[in-house]
Amino acid sequence: MPKSxxxxxxxxxxxxxxxxxxxxxxxEFGVSKRTILRDLQELSELGVPLYSEVGPHGGYQVLRERVxxxxxxxxEEAVSMFFAVQALRHYSSxxxxxxxxxxxxxxxxxxxxxxRDRIDSMKNRVDFLTPTRxxxxxxxxxxxDAAVHQKVLTVEYESKEEEAKCRQIQPVCIYAHNxxxxxxxxxxxxxxxxxxxxxxxxxxxxxxSGTEPLELGDIRLSRRDAAEPRExxxxxxxLSRIGVQRCEAELWLAPMxxxxxxxxxxxxRDVSQGDIPFYTDFFIGLGEEAVLLEPKELREAIRRKxxxxxxxxxxx
Amino acid sequence: MPKSxxxxxxxxxxxxxxxxxxxxxxxEFGVSKRTILRDLQELSELGVPLYSEVGPHGGYQVLRERVxxxxxxxxEEAVSMFFAVQALRHYSSxxxxxxxxxxxxxxxxxxxxxxRDRIDSMKNRVDFLTPTRxxxxxxxxxxxDAAVHQKVLTVEYESKEEEAKCRQIQPVCIYAHNxxxxxxxxxxxxxxxxxxxxxxxxxxxxxxSGTEPLELGDIRLSRRDAAEPRExxxxxxxLSRIGVQRCEAELWLAPMxxxxxxxxxxxxRDVSQGDIPFYTDFFIGLGEEAVLLEPKELREAIRRKxxxxxxxxxxx
DNA sequence: CATAATGGTGACAGAATCTGTCATGGACTC
DNA sequence: GAGTCCATGACAGATTCTGTCACCATTATG
Numbered sequence: 119m120p121k122s123x124x125x126x127x128x129x130x131x132x133x134x135x136x137x138x139x140x141x142x143x144x145x146e147f148g149v150s151k152r153t154i155l156r157d158l159q160e161l162s163e164l165g166v167p168l169y170s171e172v173g174p175h176g177g178y179q180v181l182r183e184r185v186x187x188x189x190x191x192x193x194e195e196a197v198s199m200f201f202a203v204q205a206l207r208h209y210s211s212x213x214x215x216x217x218x219x220x221x222x223x224x225x226x227x228x229x230x231x232x233x234r235d236r237i238d239s240m241k242n243r244v245d246f247l248t249p250t251r252x253x254x255x256x257x258x259x260x261x262x263d264a265a266v267h268q269k270v271l272t273v274e275y276e277s278k279e280e281e282a283k284c285r286q287i288q289p290v291c292i293y294a295h296n297x298x299x300x301x302x303x304x305x306x307x308x309x310x311x312x313x314x315x316x317x318x319x320x321x322x323x324x325x326x327s328g329t330e331p332l333e334l335g336d337i338r339l340s341r342r343d344a345a346e347p348r349e350x351x352x353x354x355x356x357l358s359r360i361g362v363q364r365c366e367a368e369l370w371l372a373p374m375x376x377x378x379x380x381x382x383x384x385x386x387r388d389v390s391q392g393d394i395p396f397y398t399d400f401f402i403g404l405g406e407e408a409v410l411l412e413p414k415e416l417r418e419a420i421r422r423k424x425x426x427x428x429x430x431x432x433x434x
Numbered sequence: 435m436p437k438s439x440x441x442x443x444x445x446x447x448x449x450x451x452x453x454x455x456x457x458x459x460x461x462e463f464g465v466s467k468r469t470i471l472r473d474l475q476e477l478s479e480l481g482v483p484l485y486s487e488v489g490p491h492g493g494y495q496v497l498r499e500r501v502x503x504x505x506x507x508x509x510e511e512a513v514s515m516f517f518a519v520q521a522l523r524h525y526s527s528x529x530x531x532x533x534x535x536x537x538x539x540x541x542x543x544x545x546x547x548x549x550r551d552r553i554d555s556m557k558n559r560v561d562f563l564t565p566t567r568x569x570x571x572x573x574x575x576x577x578x579d580a581a582v583h584q585k586v587l588t589v590e591y592e593s594k595e596e597e598a599k600c601r602q603i604q605p606v607c608i609y610a611h612n613x614x615x616x617x618x619x620x621x622x623x624x625x626x627x628x629x630x631x632x633x634x635x636x637x638x639x640x641x642x643s644g645t646e647p648l649e650l651g652d653i654r655l656s657r658r659d660a661a662e663p664r665e666x667x668x669x670x671x672x673l674s675r676i677g678v679q680r681c682e683a684e685l686w687l688a689p690m691x692x693x694x695x696x697x698x699x700x701x702x703r704d705v706s707q708g709d710i711p712f713y714t715d716f717f718i719g720l721g722e723e724a725v726l727l728e729p730k731e732l733r734e735a736i737r738r739k740x741x742x743x744x745x746x747x748x749x750x
Numbered sequence: 751c752a753t754a755a756t757g758g759t760g761a762c763a764g765a766a767t768c769t770g771t772c773a774t775g776g777a778c779t780c
Numbered sequence: 781g782a783g784t785c786c787a788t789g790a791c792a793g794a795t796t797c798t799g800t801c802a803c804c805a806t807t808a809t810g
Binding site: 121140151152171174176178 | 755756767
């Protein structure tokens with residue numbers, strides 16, 4: 119086997135079995151130990167982070183950052199990666215920020231000048247707008263890690279109403295919406311699923327109290343949808359065409375929305391009694407684009423609030 | 435020079451000068467023509483799309499898709515690329531969609547199984563929500579290309595009011611906002627900058643009428659900010675803490691918002707008379723979180739609308 | 751402390767690969 | 781037809797790679 123091929127395969131092998139002995143590889147590749155040693159040194163020079171310990175139970179290890187075998191990308195593929203990362207520039211405190219920067223840097227370094235120019239000018243020509251918020255969410259990375267590996271975290275959460283409070287949570291998924299990051303998680307304190315706003319999580323650390331993670335297998339991205347309304351109450355409303363368009367922008371609403379052929383629509387769904395204040399504001403915001411049919415409690419609340427507002431706009 | 439190094443450098447050289455002769459390279463690298471020929475064949479086997487023509491004025495060429503020299507990425511870098519592309523999955527008809535898919539595929543193929551699992555599970559755990567809209571924008575790619583290279587396009591645009599109409603435009607920048615794609619461009623028909631919604635552009639093609647592109651050098655991402663209000667009228671309002679938070683979500687509002695130390699805020703800005711209907715809805719939506727002080731026309735409009743709504747919620 | 755396991759280095763001859771040269775040929779332009 | 785340019789094969793000589801061996805250093809284990 120020509121040396122170059124062997125080096126490639128070696129890199130793959132080495133990355134797969136992260137601990138190994140020289141003799142092992144020598145047998146596997148049918149070459150001498152000396153050759154493997156020389157090869158490993160070359161890999162090392164090529165950037166594979168190898169570490170070795172001598173003595174019994176010693177051997178080689180690949181340190182964290184495992185390296186993929188070199189891949190040849192086309193120019194367009196590289197540009198598309200720039201495009202994707204560029205799209206995220208308005209998100210602050212993203213996980214993988216450093217990594218994607220260093221990946222892009224590798225691409226950039228290997229590009230001929232004309233493509234660099236193209237990238238640079240693209241940066242000024244394309245943008246993805248997202249409302250930028252104050253709150254940083256420093257613990258996104260740890261939340262994401264916990265969600266992926268289903269670990270329990272101890273977090274200090276400052277909810278709207280209360281002071282900061284410690285709780286154990288097991289994150290299920292993380293999502294960005296309208297400029298904020300949210301984390302759906304099982305809350306061991308409340309014994310149920312809750313949505314946390316990530317910028318309100320002051321601290322997050324792996325749980326040390328030994329709480330066992332639950333088996334949440336198939337919940338995944340299903341968010342608050344899973345939560346069954348408590349004290350359910352039927353909500354029915356008709357929407358004009360414009361009303362439908364506005365509701366489609368609200369993700370939480372989309373699933374309960376039925377759109378008719380002419381573009382108008384209907385909402386018909388059980389909701390929690392406790393959410394009435396929320397729906398009050400929402401339907402007032404929709405103005406004449408929505409007609410609320412049920413429940414009468416909500417109609418009553420809307421009427422009362424409209425009255426109050428009208429009162430405040432009385433004087434010219 | 436060891437062969438492996440030479441191959442790398444050859445790949446770079448070959449990508450830089452896209453046309454070349456064997457003799458040329460032989461001189462440059464100080465090896466014989468025969469060797470270069472052998473090397474070129476190897477490059478070819480490695481995926482570089484080389485094409486040669488014999489005879490005078492013949493020579494080698496690198497075809498379309500130029501390839502970058504193989505780059506070794508760390509696992510984390512690869513994962514970060516998946517993360518970035520993942521973030522865009524709710525955008526339909528993106529430019530570079532095919533390219534980023536094929537790039538991710540290359541990463542995926544070279545990954546050890548455990549990282550694949552990690553990626554797969556991340557896909558279910560993280561998301562970027564964006565309102566998804568009906569309209570596709572099939573011509574994003576050509577618009578982007580025109581913006582980057584400052585070319586003139588002939589487009590068929592169906593504006594809100596009118597039927598589809600052909601015009602020549604010179605795109606300046608493309609941006610996504612709230613689920614829609616927009617394109618700021620110089621419009622030769624209207625002789626000024628206009629913002630087009632990309633899903634309303636039915637057709638786009640390179641202009642053939644020979645319209646010369648303008649020198650728009652430094653305009654770039656500046657968008658509608660430039661538009662001075664016509665018939666300006668002063669708008670003043672006070673916002674509660676919650677009102678401020680809600681306003682910050684609105685991108686167009688952020689620049690006219692002043693936030694006080696206690697979290698409350700003020701809006702004070704000249705706006706167009708014609709926008710009153712828009713502000714009416716907006717301030718009604720803010721409910722008791724905003725107190726509008728001026729102008730009285732707007733207060734009047736709000737009062738009228740509140741009255742109408744109240745009327746509709748009269749019956750229990 | 752002796753022993754065995756394991757990595758690390760240098761030297762050198764023989765094996766394998768790579769390279770230059772030469773020869774030949776084909777295709778194309780002028 | 782002369783000149784340019786790529787394509788391929790053969791082969792000897794140059795270069796690089798590999799295996800072997802000798803020896804060292806470190807460290808766990810009995």
